[in-house]
Amino acid sequence: MMEIREFAERIFFSDTLEGKLDNPAGEVNPQTRVPELSDLSPGEAIAWQQPARAPGIRVAPKKKRKKVPHPDALHQKEMRIRCLHAFANHELMALEMMAWALLAYPDAPKLFRKGLVRIILDEQLHLQMYMDQIAALGAKFGDLPLNDHFWRVAAELHNPVEWVCGMHLTFEQANLDHAPYFKAAFERVGDEGSAALMQRIFEDEIMHVRFGGRWLKHFTPEDMKTFDMYLASLSPHNQAFRAKGHDFNADARRDAGLDEDFIIRLHEYSNQM
Ligand SMILES: [Fe+2]
Ligand SMILES: [Fe+2]
Numbered sequence: 001m002m003e004i005r006e007f008a009e010r011i012f013f014s015d016t017l018e019g020k021l022d023n024p025a026g027e028v029n030p031q032t033r034v035p036e037l038s039d040l041s042p043g044e045a046i047a048w049q050q051p052a053r054a055p056g057i058r059v060a061p062k063k064k065r066k067k068v069p070h071p072d073a074l075h076q077k078e079m080r081i082r083c084l085h086a087f088a089n090h091e092l093m094a095l096e097m098m099a100w101a102l103l104a105y106p107d108a109p110k111l112f113r114k115g116l117v118r119i120i121l122d123e124q125l126h127l128q129m130y131m132d133q134i135a136a137l138g139a140k141f142g143d144l145p146l147n148d149h150f151w152r153v154a155a156e157l158h159n160p161v162e163w164v165c166g167m168h169l170t171f172e173q174a175n176l177d178h179a180p181y182f183k184a185a186f187e188r189v190g191d192e193g194s195a196a197l198m199q200r201i202f203e204d205e206i207m208h209v210r211f212g213g214r215w216l217k218h219f220t221p222e223d224m225k226t227f228d229m230y231l232a233s234l235s236p237h238n239q240a241f242r243a244k245g246h247d248f249n250a251d252a253r254r255d256a257g258l259d260e261d262f263i264i265r266l267h268e269y270s271n272q273m
Contacts (some may be wrong), residue, residue: 039113
């Protein structure tokens with residue numbers, strides 16, 4: 001049986017897109033949806049480092065990068081491609097970061113590590129779905145410059161609680177607002193394929209935020225509110241205002257199991273910190 005460490009190493013150290021998308025363990029248990037992996041030798045913690053990337057998917061210099069287009073620009077196919085390309089890159093970074101987390105936190109609870117494996121498989125699928133949708137619009141993932149924003153933040157996630165706060169409860173939580181927002185924008189221009197993809201991402205992201213919320217609760221001392229623990233665990237470069245988007249979706253956060261105090265205070269939280 002393959003070890004979780006090997007599973008993570010194969011994904012993290014692979015420099016090709018195929019390697020990033022591959023489930024190195026092969027089969028997935030149909031009941032649990034996770035591969036049968038053992039976790040007997042999680043190994044030594046590895047420090048933050050740049051992920052391996054083949055030339056076609058390298059991070060581009062800052063000057064060359066393009067912003068996510070405004071939703072009102074999506075009637076242009078080129079802008080829809082640019083948008084999907086940026087989101088595909090988020091998936092690539094997410095799955096690499098999750099593989100890195102398995103290597104960086106060998107002492108994390110076994111259930112936490114197992115949960116990350118399952119989420120990696122979701123992120124692989126998301127990347128593949130974005131790549132297919134980009135191809136349906138006549139382009140290819142890697143055609144446009146890639147940024148490394150998530151990656152730079154990863155260097156500041158020193159332990160599992162900082163990890164769940166930075167990754168699942170900031171980047172992924174923001175997607176509970178961004179995904180429906182862009183779904184509506186794709187619908188307005190009649191791009192049903194991209195809209196359906198945003199819906200699928202939204203539904204999976206609720207589960208990923210649920211994972212983060214569950215572990216935040218686990219790591220929060222009994223006499224402390226989860227939102228206070230959350231604020232205390234974020235890094236200066238990744239503050240709580242990044243955990244929400246244009247239209248704050250409180251119901252999605254309730255579906256993800258976040259507590260009412262957390263939801264209300266995040267909603268009220270401004271970037272004036
Ligand atoms: Fe994803
Ligand atoms: Fe996710």
